Amino acid sequence: MGKTLVYKILEEHLVEGELVPGQEVGIRIDQTLTQDATGTMAYLQFEAMGLERVKTELSVSYIDHNTLQDGFENADDHRYLMGVARKIGVHLSKAGNGICHQVHLERFGVPGKTLLGSDSHTPTGGGIGMIAIGAGGLDVAVAMGGGPFFLVAPKVINVRLTGKLQPFVSAKDVILKVLEILTTKGNVGCVAEYGGPGVATLSVPERATITNMGAELGVTTSVFPSDDTTRAFLEAQGRGKLFRPLTADADAKYDRVIDIDLGQLEPLMACPHSPDNIKSVRSLAGTKIDQVLIGSCTNASVKDLQTVAAMVDGRSVDTRVSFGVAPGSRQVLRMVAEDGSLAKIVASGARILESTCGFCIGAGQAPQTNGISVRSNNRNFEGRSGTASGQIYLASPESCVAAALKGVITDPRDLGIAPLQVEMPRKFVVDDSMILAPASPADATQVEIIRGPNIGQPPTNDRLPDNVSGEALLKLGDKITTDHIMPAGPYLKYRSNVDKYASVVFVNVDQNFSKRAKELKQKGGHGIIVAGLSYGQGSSREHAAMCPMYLGVKAVIAKQIERIHGANLVNFGIAPLFFKNEADYDGIAQGDKLAIKNFAGQIKSGASEFKVDNESKGTSFVVTTNISERQRKNLLAGGLLNATRG
Numbered sequence: 001m002g003k004t005l006v007y008k009i010l011e012e013h014l015v016e017g018e019l020v021p022g023q024e025v026g027i028r029i030d031q032t033l034t035q036d037a038t039g040t041m042a043y044l045q046f047e048a049m050g051l052e053r054v055k056t057e058l059s060v061s062y063i064d065h066n067t068l069q070d071g072f073e074n075a076d077d078h079r080y081l082m083g084v085a086r087k088i089g090v091h092l093s094k095a096g097n098g099i100c101h102q103v104h105l106e107r108f109g110v111p112g113k114t115l116l117g118s119d120s121h122t123p124t125g126g127g128i129g130m131i132a133i134g135a136g137g138l139d140v141a142v143a144m145g146g147g148p149f150f151l152v153a154p155k156v157i158n159v160r161l162t163g164k165l166q167p168f169v170s171a172k173d174v175i176l177k178v179l180e181i182l183t184t185k186g187n188v189g190c191v192a193e194y195g196g197p198g199v200a201t202l203s204v205p206e207r208a209t210i211t212n213m214g215a216e217l218g219v220t221t222s223v224f225p226s227d228d229t230t231r232a233f234l235e236a237q238g239r240g241k242l243f244r245p246l247t248a249d250a251d252a253k254y255d256r257v258i259d260i261d262l263g264q265l266e267p268l269m270a271c272p273h274s275p276d277n278i279k280s281v282r283s284l285a286g287t288k289i290d291q292v293l294i295g296s297c298t299n300a301s302v303k304d305l306q307t308v309a310a311m312v313d314g315r316s317v318d319t320r321v322s323f324g325v326a327p328g329s330r331q332v333l334r335m336v337a338e339d340g341s342l343a344k345i346v347a348s349g350a351r352i353l354e355s356t357c358g359f360c361i362g363a364g365q366a367p368q369t370n371g372i373s374v375r376s377n378n379r380n381f382e383g384r385s386g387t388a389s390g391q392i393y394l395a396s397p398e399s400c401v402a403a404a405l406k407g408v409i410t411d412p413r414d415l416g417i418a419p420l421q422v423e424m425p426r427k428f429v430v431d432d433s434m435i436l437a438p439a440s441p442a443d444a445t446q447v448e449i450i451r452g453p454n455i456g457q458p459p460t461n462d463r464l465p466d467n468v469s470g471e472a473l474l475k476l477g478d479k480i481t482t483d484h485i486m487p488a489g490p491y492l493k494y495r496s497n498v499d500k501y502a503s504v505v506f507v508n509v510d511q512n513f514s515k516r517a518k519e520l521k522q523k524g525g526h527g528i529i530v531a532g533l534s535y536g537q538g539s540s541r542e543h544a545a546m547c548p549m550y551l552g553v554k555a556v557i558a559k560q561i562e563r564i565h566g567a568n569l570v571n572f573g574i575a576p577l578f579f580k581n582e583a584d585y586d587g588i589a590q591g592d593k594l595a596i597k598n599f600a601g602q603i604k605s606g607a608s609e610f611k612v613d614n615e616s617k618g619t620s621f622v623v624t625t626n627i628s629e630r631q632r633k634n635l636l637a638g639g640l641l642n643a644t645r646g
Contacts, residue, residue: 002249098329161198295326536565
């Protein structure tokens, strides 16, 4: 039987286990990336494990999230990152050089390689034929030290593309269609592999848009073949020697096949407050809007902005609309400046924003109260924009421009603009002067690492207690994101100061959560979080496990937990547990006293089912876990850092 592309690459990198779907395997990681919001703690953990030099083929530290330096905290982190990168053998992309995923695709991505990143949108690299996976910073730190990355050998979903996109329909509409089909739930342990004749009609940046938002599906990653289009992109970047053709075997078998005719797609939008709340743009036409923002790691390539420029050329945005455009990288900014596209965008009434994550993570450009914002980024979770009442719609750059010009949601096909002819550049402007190379091993001993007052230490945890006895500190519903658990925006600057950051755990859900958790911990009790489906979706931020651990949380009991967050929970000594009977969720109230007797002993013995006593109600129910033998050892030790240090 033929092999899928996913299993071909995994097989080349397999170091532990057998590639049988559902079984845990360890793979060798060729490249890693971090960004400053997650990277500072990742490097602190790297140091805490006693490691001195990275062992990957390439590791890159990007400064692209916390670039608004409204206090000393972000500047402290950036100075630390520059020193530690130079010392341990990591390249550093300075603030202003661009968003990690855009820059990595341009300058570092290699077909057939594995990439592990401390950012959930690392699968962007799948657009160039990589197995690129998002993970918590601690997993990335281990990989930088030469350790394998562990994942469940995945089921593979084949998304078979045929036909060709019609004018004003784009790659964003492709992934929104996939989200409509698969939704954000139920795809844990799967990989999306794109194939079919329609693949050849999509450029690498278009493919990267699709794999980027695969993160919203909850799949482990997404990947495209490496073909002549990939070769042309690499050659245009001056990296043609790294090309390698890669495709699935013609007789490869898949766990599921989804057929999408590109020629039948229409402009789509994800409506508030979930990326899978999909409607056609025409069905929303006439909805009054307040803000339009184009950028992020999803849709800020040269081709994206050249398309924007062609659409606004000689036109002005509606006077009511706040219109912002953020190039994805310095390379993109230079190229659209030099070809005149930037001038056309500015002339239309746009504000030019920095080449950073910015508005996507709620770091600036928050909409007005109850404001409606149409954006080209990848997530529209409630409150993520920085305005609790903001209504965020996700759309292609083409649909964003149409809304900006008209002041209402408008199908770009209804603007009366002739079909555009925007071609991929035959040669990109290459300037890597803002990527700093590390010191040689000999010179590294002389490198000083500066640690300002915002630079703390990774928090420690105790071993898993024999008996978990505490209370349900919080009862939550479905689709609780890591933004709900650990808000970003103005709080991001405390990522390396866990004591400070822990004070805002669940602050936008329950302002008293941290206080209650601390009080329970001081009394010797253990915190337990109860949740519904798709708990922990969204960002890879490990602080959504680290900070609850710091507050004394020992278990999460949910109907479903998303992949990255589930791994992060174990990494920080919190047990991910699932209701055996989902109806038992209804019998728990916030504040109920819950207990699991002989929990550590049962984990050690390999048990997968545990009785939970609800002492407040005088009832009991059964929970399960699906952690591996390796994870059991980490959980018993109180987390991966403890287990690694012995």
